Amino acid sequence: MLGQIPSSICNLSSLLDLSLWNNSLDGKIPECIGSLSSSLSIVDLRMNNFHGKIPKHFGKGCPLHSFRISNNKIxxxxxxxxxxxxxxxxxxxxxxxxxDTFPYWLGNLDQLQVLIMRWNGFYGQVDSADIIVSFPRLRVIDLSHNSFSGYLPTNFFENLLAIKEGYGKKGKPEYMGDILQGAMWDYDYFSFTTKGLEIEFEKLLTIWTALDFSDNQFCGEIPKALGELHSLIVLNLSHNSLTGLIPSSLADLSELESLDLSSNQLHGRIPTELKNLGFLEVLNLSRNNLVGPIPQGKQFDTSTNDSYRENVGLFGLPLSKCCDNDEETPTKVDPYGDDGDGLNWKFSILMGYGCGLVLGLSMGYIVFTTGKPQWFIRVYERVGQISIKVEKRTL
Known part of the structure; x- marks a missing residue:
């Protein structure tokens, strides 16, 4: 479909669903869309070429359930x-x-479940000591590829009750389209960057939870409060300027399937508690300043070099495995490790010294008791003669 939204649409007084997604429409979004909000429950204008601004006037008590304008030029x-x-x-x-700055006023929308703001020019801090933002039902938050800065919003995480307490996980599973009045199943289409890939969902279950704050300018440490989001499935904090240690509290995210902390400035050791993440399929800790041995066992046994690359101080499996076209990296041994590697290291050295000592004492005893071991001298002389012949031939 080409062209613009006709102005005659403003004459429709009982329009319930305006779904024009995935076309080649252009022009501006009619300002009257806000006025139609007295009846309109679905606005879906994704994947077009609309430009200009979002209509400013949405009346009080508007029944909008879904407002989707992604992939345009707004x-x-x-x-x-x-x-x-x-x-x-x-x-x-x-x-x-x-x-724009982060829209704190969205916290007044206590029915909001999915908030996708990625790939825009949003900036500033998400957290504020003066403003308490509560999103009790929010379960999918994508703020990636913006210019947000400051510390990660601890207060924000603490008020995500739907993820924290597993809201909606009990009972019969629902799809997102089923809870949007008037929406048909083919409008229930989502795409997210999860597990390192851009994944498209034709239908999104209401129990699916994700938090993506990647590709921003966040700094400081990872809040321990993230470990309270027990129903979280995807956590992506990559490509920021985060520092400090990886908090062991992340091991409390019992439903987590994807954890991406890559391209930050995290240091210290990888918490061994992360082995308890039984559903973890994707782990990316690359491009940090992590040190020490990589924990072994359980989910860590399924990871590859890509999970840990460009951490100079890390060692142990799977860094000894060959991945793609990388040369095989020899495994280092931590003499102060927690898994008994130090004992193995010391034992190997003692065994070497022991064997050498026994051999030396044996040879000394033979020389002392026989006086002049003829067999040893004959071998030595023969080796010398062979060496002289080889030198003459060379000359």
Missing amino acids: EGSLPRSLGNCKNLKLLEVGNNYLN
């Missing part, structure tokens, strides 16, 4: 009037040219 900021849409469950504005 500029400006998020209109605060969207806060009037108390039933909003899904807000997707990714892959645009939006430029």
